[in-house]
Amino acid sequence: MIELLKQLCILDGTSGDEGAVREFVISQIKDHCEYKIDNLGNIIAFKKGKKEPSKKVLIDAHLDEVGLIITHIEESGFLRFKTVGGIDTAALMFRRVLVNGKTLGVIGGKPVHLCEGDERKKLPDADNLYIDIGVSSADEAKALVSVGDCAVMCSDFISCGDKVLTKALDDRVGCLVLIDLLKQDAEYDFYASFSTQEEVGLRGAKVAAFAVEPDAAIVIDGTTAADVAGVAAAKQVCRQGEGAVVSFMDGATSYDREYYNAALNSGIKAQSKCAVAGGNNAGVIHLSRGGVRTVALSVPCRYIHTANSVCDMRDVIAVRDLSKHMIEQIASGKL
Amino acid sequence: MNIKETLFKLSNAVSIGNITDASVIAADKLSKYAKTTQDGITVVGEMQGEGKYTLMLEAHIDEVGFVVTDIDDKGFLTVKNCGGIDLRSLPARAVTVHGKEKVTGVFCATPPHLGGVTEYDDISALKIDTLLGEKAKEVISVGDFVTFNTKAADLCGSRITGKSLDNRAGVVCLLELAKRLSGKKLPFNIVFAFTDQEELGCRGAGTAAFCVSPDEAIVLDVSFADAPDVPSNDCGKLSGGAMIGMSPILDKAISKKLVSIAKENNMPYQTEVMGGRTGTNGDVISISKSGVKTGLVSIPLRNMHSDVEIIDINDIENVCDLLQKYILGGNA
Structure with missing residues (x-):
């Protein structure tokens, strides 16, 4: 099984x-x-x-x-998204995602070094997160991804005794x-x-x-x-x-x-x-x-x-x- | 040596605490071009040049991670972070626990309504589930290290993502530089130093600089690249070329020379100006022994200290070109 x-x-x-x-x-x-x-x-x-x-x-x-859906492509090529189903923002921060089944991206964020005070302790608003697929412009991004495409968080399938992690x-x-x-x-x-x-x-x-x-x-x-x-x-x-x-x-x-x-x-x-x-x-x-x-x-x-x-x-x-x-x-x- | 291929190997490998896999890979590569010794995580390689003047080229090779401080009867670990890590990003993150064998664990993610964390200010509240239950104590001991386990991967174009690109990007850049300098007539002695415990407070570079006793040093590290939530005055541009450091604690002549070489050769570059300490090994190397003239060059990087760091391979090439010209001048 x-x-x-x-x-x-x-x-x-x-x-x-x-x-x-x-x-x-x-x-x-x-x-x-x-x-x-x-x-x-x-x-x-x-x-x-x-x-x-x-x-x-x-x-x-x-x-x-649960997953993500791309809602907007910024001029800089970053993708904005909404969650599909309930996902805790902590589970999204700095994660690798696969957009439309073929384009690898990561959910980026502000480095911890630059976060001050409460910013370090409180989760950001999920609407402020973005996906970085490694492009520098909207045109490059649009060649790979369309608004409405879904994305899922990447993971492995690991089994350990009776336990499964995936x-x-x-x-x-x-x-x-x-x-x-x-x-x-x-x-x-x-x-x-x-x-x-x-x-x-x-x-x-x-x-x-x-x-x-x-x-x-x-x-x-x-x-x-x-x-x-x-x-x-x-x-x-x-x-x-x-x-x-x-x-x-x-x-x-x-x-x-x-x-x-x-x-x-x-x-x-x-x-x-x-x-x-x-x-x-x-x-x-x-x-x-x-x-x-x-x-x-x-x-x-x-x-x-x-x-x-x-x-x-x-x-x-x-x-x-x-x-x-x-x-x-x-x-x-x-x- | 292929820069990207070597960087993938270095990124996937681990060097923290008593684990030296990335250092072994780096020492093996460096030994082809320089007289190389490895002591734990630290790797030093010497290339003989003219005269007694010595330039140390330094990059830290250690990485951020965690150390186990407690193991409970059900196989949950309490850890302390080694280096700055965003605690908010840890729930449900898979990690490798370096026990007697490698164990995949995952940071617990408990919803707030069931008593999960809402204020991310105490890492001891974020437990790691080892999936081993009561057997965990047979495999894992207090003091064992825990690291991110993401494998490096390509993004679009020449950009890649992975863990520990801070500062394996710097290491691979110096390995490429060693290859390019190999067999060349060097105007002075060059010592490559891949150092330990930068993430714990620039410790290894202090002792390395003491041993090498250089006249001059250039520190190679990564620095913040542009992203939507990073203030533009705090960062460089990814794919924008070498970030040449300028700061009261750095040697002004070195900074100027680096800028003028980049300009003369039409190399992409950007300046990174800091008001005092740089947060890099330059801070300790410059005050080693009776003082060392120190320069700093950084490779732009996004998502620092996460396992989805991003760099552009072209930036590494550009930094290597710049350092090669700096050392060989017109002979490069």
Whole structure:
């Protein structure tokens, strides 16, 4: 699984620019299920199982990742940008970025030597940051980059024991889980959506859920694990190596309590998400049409929305196993 | 020797504290042209010329980084920075920890609502996650060094980006100069010195100058290049050629000579005028022993002390041309 995760994470797919990730996912699933691409670029897949389900189940992961979009090219050739999705300014300062998939640049800044007093302590306004691609004029820059092009932060893929360090774990871990489930034989029919535009407001999943019209949904995503030095136990949200993270409530959803309890008590390693924060595609899926019973299973990721997020493969496997279990429990009518 | 290729190697290598990889590369190159010795990070190469007069050409070869001050039971490190580093840029940055083996770590990035840092004034609040958990203590010890691990890469044209271009750009410039001087009749003795601990306060250059005992020195370093948020009176222009230093602590005749050579030969150059100390090794070399006439030439560089520093290879070539003329005069 780790090799497939690497292939997924190194692809660039800023929200609205998910083409490369979509093509790769299709190459992985095309021999294992039926699928179609909708108007927003979502992949909606149908997996034929051995049995007819008593409830129609949709399992969702999002294709997109946070990134940058070029908004302006200065006379001096520097590029101005906006963030696509939430990125902490600290994670942008002095980083290498790849613009439009081929032009290397760096986010430049004032050398620390020239910063005085509070300027050293406080993050700058993200609007003051700029990308330097090494040109000296707008004409040179425009030959390489256009306004509207996306950029992603460059990163490596490093594994160390069960840990993986790379970008875009949110939500390529979810894509990995869905691909893995689609490749296996299924007990019951189910639908899978690889959705777009999650990071800019859960937009792809909204239309995917409308189209699939499920009775129940399982949302697979990465969630913040703050189990690091200096963070009080009460604020750690969840912990790596402790299994799948099951949410009772986050910033967008109050989850189906029966599903929540079933997921926590399945015998597969799982933990509660101990914070009411963040949100994921469950926020729109559970409100689709007349309402959809929804459970969120997440992989605990440290340093999420940065070029160097960390996950633990044992947790990814727990989420995969628990997803399969929940599909079967719901589709069979036991839940 | 290819300047860019050598600079990429030097940038990717590490010289800090007890780690001397970049110095080994530099010593190997320099030994082809000069009688070279290496002591830890410091590399000194002598080229014999006419008479007893000695010019020292100096560039520091150490780099900014961190040193481990604590390792907790879950594998998180507390570090102290060695040299000025913008703490605000550290969260979620990958680094190499030079323990018993090289370990990739990442500075923790905790969102402010979960108790993450909002005031970047204390590096001890910024922990490094080693991914090793409780095994970290088997591999990493207090006192181990931590460095940026970005590999050098091309930007557009002749500009490149990487870590430690401050001051491997200066080192590679002097290596190229040594090659060009090699086999030439030199008007005086030349000693190349690649020094240690500049980033901790210009320490290595003081002891190196004491040992070399030069009559004259030219310090080669990097200085601030233009960027949107850098005040234009504080910087030179990237790709604008050698930045010739002028300051009360520098020898005026050397500064003047450098400017006149650049003018006469239509070399691109710019002046960098400072009101006193220069923040470079020139500050200590000039007051070594009974005093050393000292000049300063800088290569313009953006994003200093980050791992996305930017320089223009053409600026290195231009500085090398200038120093070659300075030494060989009409014979260059």
